[in-house]
Amino acid sequence: MDAVIQTEGLTKVYKDFWGRPKHKGLDRLSISIQRGEVFGLIGPNGSGKTTTFKLLLGLIFPTEGKATILGKPPTDVSAKAKVGFLPEESYLYRWLNADETLDFFGRLFNLDRETRRKRADELIHRFGLAHARHRQLREYSKGMTRRVGFCQALINDPEVVILDEPTSGLDPISSRQIKDLILELKRRGKTVLLSSHLLADVQDVCDTIAILHQGQTKVHGPVRDILVKRDSVSLTFKDLSDQTRKKMEEIAIAEGARLVHAENTLETLEDVFLRTVQESGDGLTYRKPPADEAPTK
Amino acid sequence: MKATLGRLWAIAGMTLLEASRRKVFTILLLFGLALISSILFFPSVEVDARLRLIEVWALRASAIFTAIVGLFLAGFSLPQDFETKRIYLIVTKPISKPLVFLGRYLGYALLLAVFILTMGAVTTVFLRTVRLFSGSKFPPLVAYPRIRAGDFSAPGGTKLEEQQAERAVGFGPENALVWKFTGLRRSSFDDQARLQIRLIFGAVADPYRASGTVDVRIVNPSGGIHRTQLSMNTNEEQEISFPAGLIGGDGVLQVELRAVDSDGFIAASEGWLILYEKSMLFELAFARGLALILLQSMIVLSITLMSSTFLSAPLSILLGILLYLVGSIHGYVREGSRDIDRSLAEIRLSPHAEKEHTPEGLPPLLLRFSTETSKLVLAAVPDFANFDFSVWLLKDHAVSWSEIAGAGAKAFLPIAVMVVLGTLLMLFKDFDR
Numbered sequence: 001m002d003a004v005i006q007t008e009g010l011t012k013v014y015k016d017f018w019g020r021p022k023h024k025g026l027d028r029l030s031i032s033i034q035r036g037e038v039f040g041l042i043g044p045n046g047s048g049k050t051t052t053f054k055l056l057l058g059l060i061f062p063t064e065g066k067a068t069i070l071g072k073p074p075t076d077v078s079a080k081a082k083v084g085f086l087p088e089e090s091y092l093y094r095w096l097n098a099d100e101t102l103d104f105f106g107r108l109f110n111l112d113r114e115t116r117r118k119r120a121d122e123l124i125h126r127f128g129l130a131h132a133r134h135r136q137l138r139e140y141s142k143g144m145t146r147r148v149g150f151c152q153a154l155i156n157d158p159e160v161v162i163l164d165e166p167t168s169g170l171d172p173i174s175s176r177q178i179k180d181l182i183l184e185l186k187r188r189g190k191t192v193l194l195s196s197h198l199l200a201d202v203q204d205v206c207d208t209i210a211i212l213h214q215g216q217t218k219v220h221g222p223v224r225d226i227l228v229k230r231d232s233v234s235l236t237f238k239d240l241s242d243q244t245r246k247k248m249e250e251i252a253i254a255e256g257a258r259l260v261h262a263e264n265t266l267e268t269l270e271d272v273f274l275r276t277v278q279e280s281g282d283g284l285t286y287r288k289p290p291a292d293e294a295p296t297k
Numbered sequence: 298m299k300a301t302l303g304r305l306w307a308i309a310g311m312t313l314l315e316a317s318r319r320k321v322f323t324i325l326l327l328f329g330l331a332l333i334s335s336i337l338f339f340p341s342v343e344v345d346a347r348l349r350l351i352e353v354w355a356l357r358a359s360a361i362f363t364a365i366v367g368l369f370l371a372g373f374s375l376p377q378d379f380e381t382k383r384i385y386l387i388v389t390k391p392i393s394k395p396l397v398f399l400g401r402y403l404g405y406a407l408l409l410a411v412f413i414l415t416m417g418a419v420t421t422v423f424l425r426t427v428r429l430f431s432g433s434k435f436p437p438l439v440a441y442p443r444i445r446a447g448d449f450s451a452p453g454g455t456k457l458e459e460q461q462a463e464r465a466v467g468f469g470p471e472n473a474l475v476w477k478f479t480g481l482r483r484s485s486f487d488d489q490a491r492l493q494i495r496l497i498f499g500a501v502a503d504p505y506r507a508s509g510t511v512d513v514r515i516v517n518p519s520g521g522i523h524r525t526q527l528s529m530n531t532n533e534e535q536e537i538s539f540p541a542g543l544i545g546g547d548g549v550l551q552v553e554l555r556a557v558d559s560d561g562f563i564a565a566s567e568g569w570l571i572l573y574e575k576s577m578l579f580e581l582a583f584a585r586g587l588a589l590i591l592l593q594s595m596i597v598l599s600i601t602l603m604s605s606t607f608l609s610a611p612l613s614i615l616l617g618i619l620l621y622l623v624g625s626i627h628g629y630v631r632e633g634s635r636d637i638d639r640s641l642a643e644i645r646l647s648p649h650a651e652k653e654h655t656p657e658g659l660p661p662l663l664l665r666f667s668t669e670t671s672k673l674v675l676a677a678v679p680d681f682a683n684f685d686f687s688v689w690l691l692k693d694h695a696v697s698w699s700e701i702a703g704a705g706a707k708a709f710l711p712i713a714v715m716v717v718l719g720t721l722l723m724l725f726k727d728f729d730r
Binding site for chain 1: 300303304306307308310311314315318319381382383384385386387388389390391392393727728729
């Protein structure tokens with residue numbers, strides 16, 4: 001297998017002013033993320049998600065263990081050239097506009113002027129910022145700033161994308177767009193590592209997850225394996241009459257199965273919201289990816 | 298290498314852009330207003346002294362405004378990047394942490410250069426305008442380049458050790474202080490060339506002798522000579538003129554000074570006799586002088602930015618101000634420290650050394666500790682008098698390239714130490730907040 005991100009016994013102990021251990025931010029994290037995988041880190045506040053990201057990005061140094069990105073240490077400049085990072089909050093220069101911001105970050109990646117301009121243009125249009133591209137970021141709403149944050153994370157067309165709370169502060173349409181984007185990145189062979197408090201989002205897009213608590217890995221594995229209940233089955237039918245349903249229940253019970261729960265399938269609130277907004281025709285639109293673009297997950 | 302320079306330039310360019318968006322350049326308007334406000338003082342100053350008023354006013358304002366801009370921008374930039382976590386977005390890009398520091402430093406140094414140049418341009422335009430409306434009494438805007446002798450000797454004299462002057466000669470036709478100039482060009486002088494002389498006068502039998510008469514001979518290799526006598530005081534700077542025609546095609550000129558008083562002697566150092574060329578373009582000379590202010594600002598900038606990698610913004614700014622103050626009073630502290638050393642040496646030689654107190658009544662140990670600490674601080678902090686352009690400007694002297702290089706050499710070490718320290722601190726910085 002082709003491990004893009006790998007950690008072995010990665011540990012971070014935060015120390016006080018005198019160098020005495022204050023608390024363990026991360027405790028022996030060992031994970032391996034493969035190329036094209038979408039990996040989710042979940043856990044309550046203070047569980048070590050952001051510490052993991054900081055270690056992987058070379059923002060802090062590990063107390064023990066090691067981490068590699070694309071086979072290189074996180075501080076390696078050539079590895080960083082292939083990484084895109086979206087922090088939990090978009091820490092951008094408020095005095096610059098979207099174009100200047102993307103141009104600046106593009107220059108840090110040493111992209112030539114033409115590539116910078118082209119990529120910035122694509123991303124600005126993709127994230128619906130064209131109308132505000134010349135306004136300084138201090139005039140942007142939180143959601144718009146977040147979208148600029150996404151643009152800067154993708155300006156270098158990265159192989160590895162690290163997203164800290166990617167859907168935080170976004171409305172349901174933007175949130176859905178981000179989830180679609182993550183799946184599109186996966187389809188293009190990119191590796192995505194993300195953290196989120198919105199468990200449904202993680203479930204929607206991740207192949208593999210790790211649940212952290214107090215710095216320790218409590219659960220780690222493919223989403224499907226973790227969530228599947230081996231002793232329980234749910235079947236979804238369309239146009240099933242009450243009479244047939246009753247018959248099926250009787251057969252199952254006669255075969256020794258125990259009926260726990262039966263009700264009509266519920267739509268997700270997200271689906272209802274998106275449809276409602278779509279139908280209202282007020283300009284807010286969400287385009288579901290066409291079938292041939294549908295995620296492989 | 299090219300990629301690294303590109304990233305460095307990206308950080309520096311962004312620093313400049315951010316400063317301009319924060320309307321830092323409005324300070325230039327304030328500078329303009331400050332300069333124009335000097336007109337208010339014109340009625341109380343003679344027309345021929347107004348030039349000096351404007352010059353001092355402009356230089357002080359330039360130095361203060363530049364220092365404020367440098368201190369505050371450098372003091373706040375990195376701590377704000379850390380505080381707002383903007384640094385996360387930068388150091389996660391293919392750029393090393395030290396490069397972020399260097400980029401910031403370069404950006405602010407460029408900003409200060411733009412500031413100083415603009416202030417200089419505003420000042421010279423203002424001076425020309427005032428001169429235009431002030432009539433003929435207003436002094437000309439001049440700046441004279443100076444030439445120092447290539448060789449200094451004292452036939453029949455003695456070499457002095459640890460004295461203010463380097464060489465001394467007594468009365469006698471064969472005894473003279475001789476400065477030899479080479480490589481002079483006739484075209485660099487007006488019809489009358491000027492010479493500035495400074496001497497120390499003394500007499501073996503009279504320890505209080507502090508004045509005298511000196512015979513001045515300016516000769517060229519073809520036998521041409523200009524002779525005059527000067528009566529002057531010790532350490533007084535006096536000027537004489539002589540026909541520039543004495544400077545021949547070979548460009549060699551010798552100046553000989555002889556004591557006229559039969560019981561006296563004269564003493565001098567190599568740099569105490571200066572030859573003035575004709576005035577160069579004032580604006581160009583002014584621009585050269587501004588380079589000195591820029592060097593001084595870059596020293597303050599370097600310590601402020603370096604300390605901001607591990608201290609809060611207010612503390613970094615305070616440290617920068619402290620450096621500025623110590624650098625500005627360097628000369629006074631050095632003199633004071635010398636006096637204390639002298640007192641301590643006298644006490645050591647006293648037969649009751651262990652019971653002696655200094656004239657201030659302080660125990661010698663405390664004074665020794667104080668003077669040693671002062672020396673340490675002085676060794677670490679450059680003397681800002683080296684960058685005080687007003688010393689040149691108020692005497693109508695042009696700053697020479699060698700003087701700029703000398704000041705650059707003096708600024709280089711503190712700047713280099715601070716920049717290296719800053720890059721190392723950044724390299725090992727843990728962004729764990």
